[in-house]
Amino acid sequence: MENEEDISTIECCSSNVTFSVDDSDYTGTILNIGRYGVSVSVDGKLLLPKGKKIHMTFDDKSKKDVKSAEVAWSDLSGFGAKFI
Structure with missing residues (x-):
């Protein structure tokens, strides 16, 4: 099943990520990351509209x-985004 394979590629981590929205930069913590997207926890009240394009910088x-x-979704705790 394709979905089972996709789930196995999801990794849990707590790495920092920097992301840009329009001309502003923010930081967050990666909760889960996979081949197709990421969920990020953010401090503060940052609500991003669904469909908003962002740029994410992952430091390795x-x-x-x-x-x-x-x-893809956003609430007061963070957001989920799909890679494009």
């Missing part, structure tokens, strides 16, 4: 990776 010890994403 060996490289810096920037991905574009689209907000």
